[in-house]
Amino acid sequence: MPRAERRGVEAVYHVVSRVCGRAFLFSDVEKEAFRGLLRRVAGFCGIEVITYALMNNHFHLLVEVPGKVGELSDEELLQRCRLVYGDERKGQPLSMARIEAALRAGDETRMAMRSLLMVRMGSLPMFMKMLKQRYSIHFNRAHDRVGTLWEDRFHSVLVENTRVAVRAVAAYIDLNPVRAGVVDDPKDYRFSGYGEAVGSGKISAYALFRRIRENRNDLPEAVAARYRQYLFVKASDPRKGRALREEQVKDVMRQGGSLSMAQLLRCRLRYMTAGVVIGSRAFVENWMRERAEKAGEKALRKGSVPSPAGGSEGDGLFALRHGMCDAEKAGRLNS
Numbered sequence: 215m216p217r218a219e220r221r222g223v224e225a226v227y228h229v230v231s232r233v234c235g236r237a238f239l240f241s242d243v244e245k246e247a248f249r250g251l252l253r254r255v256a257g258f259c260g261i262e263v264i265t266y267a268l269m270n271n272h273f274h275l276l277v278e279v280p281g282k283v284g285e286l287s288d289e290e291l292l293q294r295c296r297l298v299y300g301d302e303r304k305g306q307p308l309s310m311a312r313i314e315a316a317l318r319a320g321d322e323t324r325m326a327m328r329s330l331l332m333v334r335m336g337s338l339p340m341f342m343k344m345l346k347q348r349y350s351i352h353f354n355r356a357h358d359r360v361g362t363l364w365e366d367r368f369h370s371v372l373v374e375n376t377r378v379a380v381r382a383v384a385a386y387i388d389l390n391p392v393r394a395g396v397v398d399d400p401k402d403y404r405f406s407g408y409g410e411a412v413g414s415g416k417i418s419a420y421a422l423f424r425r426i427r428e429n430r431n432d433l434p435e436a437v438a439a440r441y442r443q444y445l446f447v448k449a450s451d452p453r454k455g456r457a458l459r460e461e462q463v464k465d466v467m468r469q470g471g472s473l474s475m476a477q478l479l480r481c482r483l484r485y486m487t488a489g490v491v492i493g494s495r496a497f498v499e500n501w502m503r504e505r506a507e508k509a510g511e512k513a514l515r516k517g518s519v520p521s522p523a524g525g526s527e528g529d530g531l532f533a534l535r536h537g538m539c540d541a542e543k544a545g546r547l548n549s
Contacts, residue, residue, distance in 0.1 A: 374493025
């Protein structure tokens with residue numbers, strides 16, 4: 215299956231990466247260090263982190279990657295560089311002193327440095343490379359450790375940039391600590407986008423809430439209340455991990471929900487990480503056709519058909535994933 219990255223196109227991705235051997239290496243101290251680095255690297259790359267969940271042996275990110283990085287002045291470029299570059303160190307080819315000197319130099323040197331820096335912005339692969347490499351260096355130094363930290367490159371799922379699709383994937387991510395049995399309520403896990411927003415009292419700063427509001431006049435508190443109800447509607451399938459307790463779900467839904475308990479616990483969330491693309495059927499099929507035009511018939515291989523992505527029936531989401539249908543059905547989409 216081809217990767218879902220869209221170069222030069224504004225897009226939203228669900229990204230997952232795991233620790234080598236899936237060892238439980240990350241304490242709260244390490245998660246805090248990762249969160250700080252995540253913000254700095256995202257700021258440098260011009261990528262918005264919509265939500266996240268940092269677990270003991272892996273992390274989830276929901277990010278928006280800009281299609282193109284706008285023209286930056288030298289001062290704006292330096293502001294971004296200060297987020298990730300510091301004093302000169304052994305093995306570090308770039309430092310603030312070297313960057314500043316190059317930007318003050320003649321046109322040829324200045325343009326070469328600008329090109330070197332700009333190519334690192336607005337790119338999902340470059341963002342993930344910088345984030346994981348820099349965290350590996352920090353972790354290995356802190357623990358007197360050598361060798362690779364991460365299991366593989368990373369896995370990304372292209373998410374349709376709509377309120378419905380973004381909300382569904384964000385709920386999957388914010389519910390990770392509940393499914394893992396770390397907390398009973400997603401608001402109590404401070405190393406997630408939702409937990410941080412609620413715990414810090416800064417719900418207006420939570421990027422997700424700006425994206426899922428129903429109209430421009432929606433107050434953050436109203437959006438937060440609806441999302442909390444939605445999180446409990448999206449309680450995980452007990453067969454796939456720990457679910458929210460029935461009484462918890464009832465308590466939340468008494469405040470405005472009207473779904474039955476059978477509906478509340480029917481969500482199938484494996485599509486959020488097992489696939490390549492998630493969104494409406496039209497969005498998924500259009501992506502498949504674009505790939506087919508670029509790569510030929512091989513882009514539509516066996517199993518490459520949209521499948522319902524679970525959740526409430528009103529979501530209408532589909533995912534492209536492997537091995538679910540036969541070649542005849544795959545071919546039918548390309549006819």
